[in-house]
Amino acid sequence: MDTLRVDPANQKCGRKKTVSFSSMPSEKKISSASDCISFMQAGCELKKVRPSSRIYNRFFTLDPDLQALRWEPSKKDIDKAKLDISAVKEIRLGKNTETFRNNGLADQISEDCAFSIIHGENYDSLDLVANSADVANIWVSGLRYLVSRSKQALDLIEGSQNTPRFAWLGSVFEEADVDGNGIMLEETAVELIKRLNPALKEAKIQLKFKEIQRSKEKLTTRVTKEEFCEAYTELCTRPEVYFLLVQISKNKEYLDANDLMLFLEGEQGVMHTTEEMCLDIIHRYEFSEEGQLKGFLAIDGFTQYLLSPECDIFDPEHQKVVQDMTQPLSHYYINASHNTYLVEDQVRGPADINGYVRALKMSCRSIELDVCDGPDNEPIICNRNSMTSPLAFCYVIEVINKLAFVSSEYPLILCLGNHCSIQQQKVMVQQMKKVFGNKLYTDIPLSSEAYLPSPEKLKMKIIIKGKKLPYGQDLLEGEVTDEDEEAEISRRMSEESMGEPKMTWLCKGLSDMVSICKSVKFADFESSMKSQNYWEICSFSESEASKISNEYPEDFVNYNKKFLSRIYPSAMRIDSSNLNPQDFWNCGCQIVAMNYQTPGPMMDLYTGWFLQNGGCGYVLRPSVMREEVSYFSANTKGIVPGAFPQVLHIKIISGQNFPKPKGACAKGDVIDPYVCIEVHGIPADCAEQRTKTVQQNSDNPIFDESFEFQINLPELAMIRFVVLDDDYIGDEFIGQYTIPLECLQPGYRHVPLRSFVGDIMEHVTLFVHIAITNRSGGGKAQKRSLGVRIGKKTRDYSMLRNTGFKVIDDIFKLAVQPLGEATDMRDNMQPFLCPGGFPGSAPLAAPELGLTSSGEPPGAFPALTAARPPASSARLPGLLEPAEGP
Numbered sequence: 001m002d003t004l005r006v007d008p009a010n011q012k013c014g015r016k017k018t019v020s021f022s023s024m025p026s027e028k029k030i031s032s033a034s035d036c037i038s039f040m041q042a043g044c045e046l047k048k049v050r051p052s053s054r055i056y057n058r059f060f061t062l063d064p065d066l067q068a069l070r071w072e073p074s075k076k077d078i079d080k081a082k083l084d085i086s087a088v089k090e091i092r093l094g095k096n097t098e099t100f101r102n103n104g105l106a107d108q109i110s111e112d113c114a115f116s117i118i119h120g121e122n123y124d125s126l127d128l129v130a131n132s133a134d135v136a137n138i139w140v141s142g143l144r145y146l147v148s149r150s151k152q153a154l155d156l157i158e159g160s161q162n163t164p165r166f167a168w169l170g171s172v173f174e175e176a177d178v179d180g181n182g183i184m185l186e187e188t189a190v191e192l193i194k195r196l197n198p199a200l201k202e203a204k205i206q207l208k209f210k211e212i213q214r215s216k217e218k219l220t221t222r223v224t225k226e227e228f229c230e231a232y233t234e235l236c237t238r239p240e241v242y243f244l245l246v247q248i249s250k251n252k253e254y255l256d257a258n259d260l261m262l263f264l265e266g267e268q269g270v271m272h273t274t275e276e277m278c279l280d281i282i283h284r285y286e287f288s289e290e291g292q293l294k295g296f297l298a299i300d301g302f303t304q305y306l307l308s309p310e311c312d313i314f315d316p317e318h319q320k321v322v323q324d325m326t327q328p329l330s331h332y333y334i335n336a337s338h339n340t341y342l343v344e345d346q347v348r349g350p351a352d353i354n355g356y357v358r359a360l361k362m363s364c365r366s367i368e369l370d371v372c373d374g375p376d377n378e379p380i381i382c383n384r385n386s387m388t389s390p391l392a393f394c395y396v397i398e399v400i401n402k403l404a405f406v407s408s409e410y411p412l413i414l415c416l417g418n419h420c421s422i423q424q425q426k427v428m429v430q431q432m433k434k435v436f437g438n439k440l441y442t443d444i445p446l447s448s449e450a451y452l453p454s455p456e457k458l459k460m461k462i463i464i465k466g467k468k469l470p471y472g473q474d475l476l477e478g479e480v481t482d483e484d485e486e487a488e489i490s491r492r493m494s495e496e497s498m499g500e501p502k503m504t505w506l507c508k509g510l511s512d513m514v515s516i517c518k519s520v521k522f523a524d525f526e527s528s529m530k531s532q533n534y535w536e537i538c539s540f541s542e543s544e545a546s547k548i549s550n551e552y553p554e555d556f557v558n559y560n561k562k563f564l565s566r567i568y569p570s571a572m573r574i575d576s577s578n579l580n581p582q583d584f585w586n587c588g589c590q591i592v593a594m595n596y597q598t599p600g601p602m603m604d605l606y607t608g609w610f611l612q613n614g615g616c617g618y619v620l621r622p623s624v625m626r627e628e629v630s631y632f633s634a635n636t637k638g639i640v641p642g643a644f645p646q647v648l649h650i651k652i653i654s655g656q657n658f659p660k661p662k663g664a665c666a667k668g669d670v671i672d673p674y675v676c677i678e679v680h681g682i683p684a685d686c687a688e689q690r691t692k693t694v695q696q697n698s699d700n701p702i703f704d705e706s707f708e709f710q711i712n713l714p715e716l717a718m719i720r721f722v723v724l725d726d727d728y729i730g731d732e733f734i735g736q737y738t739i740p741l742e743c744l745q746p747g748y749r750h751v752p753l754r755s756f757v758g759d760i761m762e763h764v765t766l767f768v769h770i771a772i773t774n775r776s777g778g779g780k781a782q783k784r785s786l787g788v789r790i791g792k793k794t795r796d797y798s799m800l801r802n803t804g805f806k807v808i809d810d811i812f813k814l815a816v817q818p819l820g821e822a823t824d825m826r827d828n829m830q831p832f833l834c835p836g837g838f839p840g841s842a843p844l845a846a847p848e849l850g851l852t853s854s855g856e857p858p859g860a861f862p863a864l865t866a867a868r869p870p871a872s873s874a875r876l877p878g879l880l881e882p883a884e885g886p
Contacts, residue, residue, distance in 0.1 A: 018472040030134075031237030031299075032163075033246070033253060036142035046071075047129040048137075053104035056128070060139075066146060069117075083119055083126060091143045093136065096601075098128040112704060133704050137243045143249040143589050163253070165298050166286035168403040172196070182225060189223040189231070193452075197236050199657050199763035204699070208235055228640070238700055240767065241303050244748065245741050247760050254296040257282065268311070268747035281305060306750060306767075313770065314739060325410070328451035329458070329532075330515075330564050331626045333585060334413070335610045335617035336366035338568050338593035339539075340512070341381050341391065346595070347578045350389035351382045353399055360403040363610065364411060365617035366465075366591050369396065370417035371428060379424045379431075381839065394431045401435050404462060406414040408616040411441070411458035413591075415430050416466040422477055422507050436462050443545075445535040451562060452534055453514055455618050465517035465537060467506055467568075477507045481521065517564070525555045533561055542570040542579050545793060549587045553633045557625055560588035568593045572773035576708045578602035581609070582680050585716065586634035587627045599757045601720075605680055607758060608718055608738025622715035634682050640713045644774065648709040648719070648741065650677055651769040652691050653748075658698040658723060658764060661731040662756065670696045672727040675732060675766065679709050681717035693726040717741040721751055721766055735764055736741075746770050 030036060043061035048071070050056070058071040068087055074081035097116045100106050112133035113180035117126040126656050130136040176192050184192075188207045208231045210222060223231075246252070248267075249259045257278040264270040264278070279295055285308070286292050286301035297305065305311065337359040341351040359367055371393055373381030382390035404412045420428065432440065439463040467480040481503060515535070522528065532538075540548070545567045548556055559565070567584045569577075576595040580602055584592045594606050613619050624632040624642040631641060639645050652675050660669055674693040679685055687709055694701035711717050719741060723734040735753030751766040 011605060030138055030239050031233045033142065033145045036145065037066065038139050039797050040142050044135060045131070048126040049103055049109075049129060050101055051099045051102045051373060053728055055103075055105060060128075062142070083117065085143075085146050088117055088143065088147050089120075091124060091140050091147065092116045092118065093140050097125045097127055099125055099336065112136065122135070134239065134702065136193045139240070141243055141246045141251075145246070148251045154316040163298075164288040164290040164296075165233070165300065166229050167290060168226055168300075169232055173225045173228050183222040184228075186223055189228050193235065194229070194231055196232065199233055205231065205235060227662045233289045236303075237299060238654070238656075240702060240704075241306065244301055245299055245302050253303060254291065254298045255282075256296050256643040258655040260297060263441060264481065269745065275776075281310075286335045293532075302855070304606070306748060307765070311747075311749055313737075313745055313751045313768070315743045315745045316431075318612045318740075319614060321616050323613045323618075325618065325620075325622040326454045327620065327626065328454060328562075329411075330452055330560065330562055330590060331621055332590060333609070334366055334591045335362070335364050335606075336413075336566070336591045336593040337364045337596050338368060339366070339370075339383075339576075339595065340367040341370070341396075342383060342576065342595070345574060346383065349383055349576070349597075351391045352389070353391055355597065356396060356399055357403065359745075360400065361407055361409040362413075362596070362607065363615050363617040364596070365408060366413040366415060366593065368415045368417065368593070369393075370419065372419045373421050373424050377424060377427060379420050379428050384419070393428060395437070396430060397435045400462075401439070404439070405460055408618075409459050410455040410616050410618050411461045411463050413463045413465055415459060415593075416464055417512065418466060418506070418508075422505055425507040427511045429513065430637075432464075432513065440464070440513065442513055445516050445533070447533075450534060463515065463517050464513045466510070466514045466519055467504075468514045468518045469506060469508060469511040475508060477505055480504060480506045493790065498524060509818070518535070525552065528559060528563065532563060537564040537566060539566040541568060545584055547588075549583060549634070553587055553635055554631065556587040556589070557632050557634075560590065561626060561628065564591060565589040566591040566593065569595060578606075581606050582716075582718075585609075586682050588621060590621075602719060602757070603739045604736055604754075605718060608720070609740060612740045612743050619781065622713065624713075636682065636712075637684055638712060640682070643713050643715070646711045646714045646741075648711055648744075649706065649769075649773070650709070651706045652677070652703045653767045653769060654703060654761065655694075655701045655723065656699070656750075656765045656767065658701070658734050659761065660698070661728055661733055669698070671698045671725045671734070672696060673698065673701050673723055674726050675703060676720075676722040676724065677709075678705055678720040679711070679717060680720065681711065682713050682735075684712050685710070685717055692697040711741060714741050719744065721753075721768075723753060723766070735761055737766075741772075744770050744772065747771060805852045 030039065040060075040062035041064060041653055043059055045057055046060050048056045048058045058073070060069060060071045062069055063082075068082045069085070070078075070082045071079075072081065094111050095101070095106055095109060095114045097118075100114060100116070103109075109129050110133070113130045113136050115128055115130070117128070118124070119126065128139070130139065172192065173184070176188060185204070186209055189209065190202055193205050194200060209221075209227070212230060213221065214226050234462075236753050245255060248263050249255050252259075255263070257275045260278040260281060261273050261275065264273045279492050282295055282297045282301070283292055285305040286297050287304075288298060288301075291298055291301065309316075337355075339346055339355075340359050341353075341355050342349040343355050343358075344350070356367060361749060369381055370384060370391075371379050371381055372384065374390060374392070379392035379393035381393055381396050385505040400412075400414070418425065418428075439460060439462045441458060442462050469475055469478045469480065518533075518536045520532065520536045520538060522540065528538075541729070545565075556565075565584075565588075567579070569579050569588050573579075573595070576598045578595050578598055579592070579593040580601065581594065582605060591608075594603060595601070610617060610619065620626075622632075622643065624640060626628050627642075655673060655675070658671060658673050662669055672693050672695050675691045678691050679687045689707045689709075691703040691705045694703060717740070718738055720736060720738040722736045724732045725734055726732075733756055735755060737751050748767070748769050751768055752760050753764045753766065755761050
């Protein structure tokens with residue numbers, strides 16, 4: 001919803017005036033203090049609140065001389081139904097007076113719509129409620145401006161065009177006015193504004209010029225400098241950003257270096273800010289020459305800064321590898337592709353080299369090659385369901401070799417589906433040795449070791465996953481079980497499922513290429529824990545893994561501490577749809593293979609998850625899934641032993657330049673957007689909430705709604721923002737963005753939205769406020785860096801030694817889990833016993849954290865933060881209203 005003002009000239013005398021908040025082009029946006037005051041002079045209806053649980057509707061106006069507020073109707077004389085601006089002591093936003101607290105109907109009043117005017121020697125309060133947060137912002141901003149500048153108020157309207165902003169716009173106009181006539185063609189003016197703000201649509205700029213010319217009853221389409229400036233300020237001023245700037249600048253219309261420093265430290269979570277740093281930001285983003293010389297950031301520069309990569313929601317620290325990469329391979333989630341050679345469905349789809357190109361460029365670290373006998377003794381890669389368009393094996397591995405380590409230097413696993421004769425297997429071996437050379441990892445695993453090598457140790461190495469001949473038998477070839485996906489599918493669909501496993505022949509050369517990823521068949525956890533070697537890997541079908549994760553979640557987690565698990569999609573997904581990777585990540589499964597060719601919510605989660613840790617394709621699993629003696633079940637309700645629970649506060653403020661849904665049909669360009677916030681993680685953390693719908697506004701819809709989510713296992717949580725059209729025909733999807741909780745930046749951030757296929761959409765964003773607090777209600781949540789980037793210290797657990805008597809050992813074995821839980825509980829309680837919250841962290845409610853003692857994110861601009869804390873709460877000086885007066 002655009003914030004608009006009504007032209008006083010259009011109001012008829014003696015009649016109650018109302019404010020329209022439609023997005024009709026004839027209305028005018030608030031873009032300056034002058035606009036706020038003009039709006040107040042035109043007047044609007046506000047609700048007047050009394051302590052006696054009564055609320056009155058009154059029409060409020062500001063006198064033309066800017067000296068007093070008046071309201072009607074009133075039982076008082078017309079000269080007494082007023083409040084002198086000179087008597088105003090303070091303007092408070094929100095329900096922060098005794099009147100609001102004592103009114104029985106206060107619970108039904110929105111915090112963002114309420115404000116109070118404290119006045120007189122006795123600090124009386126005039127308590128008011130607007131019909132929207134935007135109207136409240138206008139009155140609060142305008143009144144604060146008048147109170148802080150009472151001596152200059154009379155000159156405000158006349159001097160509104162003598163600002164650095166208008167001086168800059170004037171210089172831009174004059175530079176483009178090559179003839180020096182003070183006018184230019186409308187097309188030239190449109191191009192000029194489009195150049196200054198590429199996000200604007202030409203049709204919208206043209207319409208604005210036509211409105212201005214029509215309002216002045218002009219017959220010509222030539223544009224003057226004043227008309228150019230007016231059009232630009234109305235089109236390019238976002239009201240929510242303007243109100244934010246006014247608030248954090250203490251009612252100025254610009255930020256100086258000190259204002260910016262307080263904003264960066266208090267709201268944006270930027271540590272160690274300096275005046276030089278702030279002046280550098282001003283110099284890079286301020287448009288006007290005067291602003292750069294004097295060191296202040298006006299509305300256009302501030303908007304540009306908030307839209308810059310510096311204010312992106314994704315923490316730039318996670319754009320590089322920040323996690324400990326020296327742990328065993330089994331301790332990481334690994335980016336994996338299923339049927340990598342396909343770009344269509346898995347029934348009819350032809351093999352395509354672009355499947356490998358796409359996967360490797362997206363830092364995929366596990367890819368699949370199904371190899372069959374080809375003509376002329378040349379192995380081929382093809383879809384065995386559709387033998388059309390095969391790819392030469394030698395050509396595919398050349399492309400893989402070229403792109404293997406372009407996006408990530410960490411190991412690449414080749415899942416080899418071998419369906420070749422012995423003769424062509426030997427050709428495969430020759431070709432791989434020739435192309436990959438010393439990149440191939442063929443070291444014989446040591447029986448003295450207990451865990452796989454680390455990604456750090458395996459840098460720039462290619463690992464072959466496949467079948468292997470038995471150790472200790474010097475055979476040139478031999479039979480091994482055929483346990484690839486297709487064999488599993490065919491067995492399930494035939495009587496073979498009840499018979500002996502199918503066997504296939506394997507040559508020694510290909511067997512020797514398999515080192516630490518030997519494929520074996522899973523039987524059960526007891527057998528695996530007794531006899532499976534750490535270098536052996538089991539593949540699970542989606543249905544099999546789902547059954548295990550539901551029935552034995554704790555055993556699955558413990559199994560995955562040592563061994564690699566690979567999950568592949570169900571055979572029933574003939575359309576190449578995707579499983580939910582979160583279901584298997586919750587059980588610690590490392591390699592969840594996805595159909596990269598199929599976009600949608602599941603692929604959004606997958607690509608969003610692997611954005612972290614520099615997008616290297618490896619993400620360290622939570623410590624509770626790595627420590628030898630620890631207990632974790634994805635089905636745990638509430639607090640997870642060994643984890644630090646957090647509370648996520650999200651305010652959806654506004655959207656920018658939403659496109660019409662791609663698949664929508666028989667519908668105009670106008671949309672009715674709303675935003676869904678999804679939390680994905682362990683079942684206890686999964687949640688979804690949505691904003692209200694904003695009618696017929698795609699350019700700058702204002703949502704202004706706050707949400708709160710309890711996160712029990714932050715290391716496994718992801719946030720997905722989805723924008724949808726509420727009045728859709730055919731398709732409702734507008735855009736989405738998925739991000740791990742660990743990568744969120746606090747403060748006021750823009751969220752870049754992605755299309756259905758995952759591409760970033762230019763100029764399409766959400767404007768949000770983010771804060772994360774710990775579950776105890778105060779302070780900033782502990783950063784994962786303590787446990788992930790440096791390597792978390794292993795906890796000291798009580799251990800039980802086997803006696804050798806099975807009956808006794810089995811009884812005492814039951815005590816291991818309670819002892820582990822007791823140790824976790826002790827360690828989890830330790831941080832809360834420290835005076836400052838988490839050991840080594842700042843004290844709770846520290847100003848630099850931008851949080852109140854209640855743990856709520858205050859927000860630099862109160863109207864943009866719901867659920868305001870009481871006036872007695874600790875507040876951030878200069879950014880929040882002062883405590884209630886006497």
